[in-house]
Amino acid sequence: MMRRGMQEWQKISKTTCRADCMKIYEIEKKKLKKSLECVDKISLTTDCWKSKTQKIEYMVVTGHWIDSCWNLQKRVLSFINIPPPRGGLQISDAIFKCMKEWGIENKVFTITVDNASSNDLAIRYMKDIIQRSRTLACEGNLFHVRCCAHILNLCVQDGLREIEDIIGNIRESVEYVNRSEARCVQFAECVQQLQLKDKKLIRDCKTGWNSTFEMLSCALKFKEAFKMFKERDPFYGCCPQEGEWNKAQKICSLLESFWTATHIISGSEYPTSNLFLQEVQKIKSALNIYAQHEDLFLKQLASKMKEKFDKYWGDCNLLMAIAAVLDPTKKMLAVEFCFPKLYSELDASKHISKVKEIINSLYEEYVVEETNKGAPHLSESESFGSSSARRSQQNSVYNWDDFDDYCAKVEISETKRSELVDYLEKGRLKKNEIPKKNSCLEWWRMNRMQYPILSKIAVDILVIPVNSVASEATFSAGTRVIDSYRSSLSPDTVQTLLCGGDWLQHIHGLKNKTKVS
Template structure:
């Protein structure tokens, strides 16, 4: 509403000249406040719509948008206008309170975006945190990333061990007439050797190789880049790390549309479906998303599937 009013600010004085009962015409000082407030809210509006997207992964986009908000608040905290300065001070107090503790998930998700990698926290953290906290937080995020990756490697080893035991049990059995199954053949032993050499050993340096390589440079259509698609293509190159990345990037920052955040209307479930179990509701929501994706239908299109 404020942005629309700014476009027609020349109309208000004319309306005042024609309408004698109009006595609340904004002054030049008021318009200056409105323009500054619009410039501040525009950054919040953009960040909200990017983060609350539902057709693409959003966890890897959160850190860069929050960084823009932090820079904006720091820039306007000493504004010459008392009204803007008081407004930004309240916003900054809430922002600093929220970021007093590191959000490891958001930082790790940003690193797992091949366009960002470790550079993203090296760039954003000095602007979000105090100078003496930035390097310490960078080190803790890096440590948490390696620990998380180590847990995935451990789970992989345990699952591979169970599979190996199952294969040994299956391979020891014989069929009728004394026929030995193929699992005990020479090819089976060679396959086990390949698993040891080609899969297990690279896992130890998989995360290091990813971070040492340069960031992925997008073309002009960078807005259409999907991190999960990149990991799908590079699964063979980063076998274990791709599993970690897919689990992290699949986490959405918000499942509520931005317009619903400030809406007092009904949410996903109406009063007639309030007795459904949470699992059933989740399945129905997943099915709806899958149907829309298969048929290329957006959520705001009122098309029913029969």
Template sequence: MWTSGQKVSYMVVTCHFVDPDWLLQKRVLNFCNVPPPHSGFIIADTLQKCFVDWGIENKEFTVTVDNAKANYVAIRIFKDIFRLRKLLTIGGKLFHVRCCAHVTNLLMQDGLGQIGNIIDCVREGIKHLVASEGRLKQFSEIMKQLQLPSKKLILDVPTRWNSTYLILVTAMEFKEVFSRFQDRDQNFQWVPTIEDWMKVKNICDILEVFNEVTNIVSGSVYPTSNLFLPEVWRMKEVLTAKSVDRNEYIQAMAKKMNEKFEKY
């Protein structure tokens, strides 16, 4: 489910299946407008219609959704229907799959909240820069003077944690440019302190692992059911180690994320 910039709500249904040659296939089965309210019953009805239209109402093995409450209700409805028909493999234990990438996103949103003020500072600074061609030109000139690689400043998408990671990694490469740009533009007030940049560096070392995990489990052209468990364990090992880190802000971040990890 997603909502466009015009506030129109859509549902996209994607099917993964193994063909007779044992190759993984992926098809979009439906892309349709779903007016609000997006209750579990409406989601279930829309999915059911899609299954019937394609003649696959008896062929679902698993359904993967994010962790919205309405999705939980919708899958519970399907589970009850399929259980009555005795169509569920392993008693339905594998039927409802919570999206591993979405769970990782929820973990990271909690963790990044520990440096929310620093992220806001970097984000607002970049917004100020990209809003003017002249500012960007000045920024580029400073980069050349410092012999830094030519890279574009990027803005993140709040709903995708790893885009926030990328904005921080990119900004770290330009930390010297930020302070020098302030000398040229007195209106530029978004310069993290040395201590803030150190926090960003230490946290990005952790985020790099979670970014790799997100990219692996988000793959759509290869099977991920055999990959996600080692990656989940990898996240757990990082959280366990960082929960006793010598830096209190790292400890706080790891403990906050671990609470959400244990929940799922």
């Protein structure tokens, strides 16, 4: 049949198909590896996932960096099977193997992971090993980044657990209506009679809290329709009571700030890290308000979520604060405004001082790094012309080359040292004074000549992902690749298909819908 349509068609075997995929994978891998040679620093995100069809665990490593054209880049670098036991040591070894394979072991700036204890152990192993061969920025204080989306999820799940039965009833109500076409028609008639604007119910994914929030928010709009539907359908027995609807309404009002923050953190494909401090502050302020609420249910709920929020959030604020300072529309004013709302007065003062200390320390490290980059050129020229230099010194007593070299070093270091002070002392910009597209990053690109050191710091800090959503999104593709019909795929083939597919999508400008979890 195929040959009738196209005479040139030739049947190929699965071996040939696999060989073609491997060939493309190897070609694209070489290209990507070559491009990574030009990258100074790269931040990683990683996460683990268990395939239901294969019953084995995979780990994905995703790289994030800013290219020479100042564009945010993201690529899946590794998608490998980790055999049991999957502890901190095994995760650490797998990440190191990936880094070595790509030649980026001396370029990794930060690693973003969720709050699993095995990940904490893995990062501890990695820091110890890396610091034997090179120094990490700010003594490793920025190396371990905790996934913000995961922290938010932990807080929200505590709240949702309080109305688990109510959520179950609302979820079952939505499923009951959608299970039959006749019920959908009958429910639509109820909606029409009540003249409701919304027309369609939303189903949720039980493992994604944001999906559950959207389902609850939507169902609340159809509250009266569900009551009317109950009167018409005698078999509908899971309709929530008025008190249950009220509790669902209250928790939705509390979770709205979480939902907004999650979409800003995870909904954008390439969010820069300067966006997040203000969202954290909004969430904390909302929890503080609800913790003093007159309603006992909301008060207890918010207090419990606030306790979990404070437990996990301390380490994340440092990176977010530095990123906010590097936003020309915020600078130190953002930290001085947010921290008193996030901490007690005494703690806020300590944390503000720590942010200033870290920024100064980070700046000095970059100054030294840039100075060391220029040093080999001086020594090479000296060694290259050493004999002629000696002759010229003998011929002229007025020659003072080492003084010129000394002045050059001092003048350069003084210029670099003043960048941070100059940037912070100048007033912050208004939002309409900077470009809209990737505004913060674009501003640094345009001002890189004025702030050569600070612009490099901004590039490295702003690209750091504060969530592991980029890695988690790969698992959605993994579910499609390793479906029930392809459960016998080898781990090497799976990595070829997922990594190669990700690279080709970026080459051809294709985008997946970002999954928020």
